[in-house]
Amino acid sequence: xxxxxxxxxxxxxxxxxxxxxxxxxxxxxxxxxxxxxxxxxxxxxxxxxxxxxxxxxxxxxxxxxxxxxxxxxxxxxxxxxxxxxxxxxxxxxxxxxxxxxxxxxxxxxxxxxxxxxxxxxxxxxxxxxxxxxxxxxxxxxxxxxxxxxxxxxxxxxxxxxxxxxxxxxxxxxxxxxxxxxxxxxxxxxxxxxxxxxxxxxxxxxxxxxxxxxxxxxxxxxxxxxxxxxxxxxxx
DNA sequence: ATCCGGACGC
DNA sequence: GCGTCTGGAT
Numbered sequence: 001x002x003x004x005x006x007x008x009x010x011x012x013x014x015x016x017x018x019x020x021x022x023x024x025x026x027x028x029x030x031x032x033x034x035x036x037x038x039x040x041x042x043x044x045x046x047x048x049x050x051x052x053x054x055x056x057x058x059x060x061x062x063x064x065x066x067x068x069x070x071x072x073x074x075x076x077x078x079x080x081x082x083x084x085x086x087x088x089x090x091x092x093x094x095x096x097x098x099x100x101x102x103x104x105x106x107x108x109x110x111x112x113x114x115x116x117x118x119x120x121x122x123x124x125x126x127x128x129x130x131x132x133x134x135x136x137x138x139x140x141x142x143x144x145x146x147x148x149x150x151x152x153x154x155x156x157x158x159x160x161x162x163x164x165x166x167x168x169x170x171x172x173x174x175x176x177x178x179x180x181x182x183x184x185x186x187x188x189x190x191x192x193x194x195x196x197x198x199x200x201x202x203x204x205x206x207x208x209x210x211x212x213x214x215x216x217x218x219x220x221x222x223x224x225x226x227x228x229x230x231x232x233x234x235x
Numbered sequence: 236a237t238c239c240g241g242a243c244g245c
Numbered sequence: 246g247c248g249t250c251t252g253g254a255t
Contacts, residue, residue: 040251042249043240045251047242081240083239130253132253133253151252193251206248237255243249
């Protein structure tokens with residue numbers, strides 16, 4: 001047990017102390033979380049909200065309604081979320097999957113008899129569901145204890161000097177999971193991922209990071225004048 | 236490595 | 246106008 005083994009947990013605690021709970025995932029039902037997880041792929045959440053609003057307006061926020069809709073209709077509802085043709089296919093494929101699993105009426109019952117990792121593998125078999133989307137569904141819609149990692153997490157970990165910038169999804173997830181408690185960790189993981197997204201948006205941005213009032217500055221070599229390339233910054 | 240894409244902040 | 250947005254498939 002080195003000091004570094006608990007650094008991700010320290011990061012979580014520091015962010016939570018600074019900002020408090022982020023109240024993720026905003027949705028009225030587990031199915032709405034699943035829909036949001038697919039629609040938010042590489043897309044700003046504000047645009048996803050519009051698309052979900054259109055689905056709700058059309059009373060199409062159910063598995064059966066999505067499956068009954070025509071392609072052009074579904075695409076029009078999803079348009080504000082971008083990639084609307086791609087996402088219409090993915091949402092339809094996901095709803096077909098829920099129907100095949102016999103949970104079209106109660107999507108929150110998906111995989112009740114399965115271990116988390118088995119259910120994860122099942123989700124990854126659905127067209128349009130990759131690792132981050134699968135884990136978002138597992139954690140936020142189905143209440144499974146699994147850490148969601150993303151581009152923000154990778155950038156933050158890299159700038160903190162804890163992982164390589166090109167670390168793969170599973171490796172990054174493994175490193176973080178190793179430092180988190182396994183017991184009653186669902187609320188922690190929900191908050192941690194949400195806090196990392198906030199940090200990535202507000203301070204640890206891709207370009208022009210705002211290190212000035214960053215709550216994690218004390219941990220960070222970047223904030224101490226070192227750039228992504230390991231050189232001292234000019235500013 | 237490229238494509239998908241509208242909405243938003245700057 | 247440009248870069249970016251709670252990625253995944255080809």
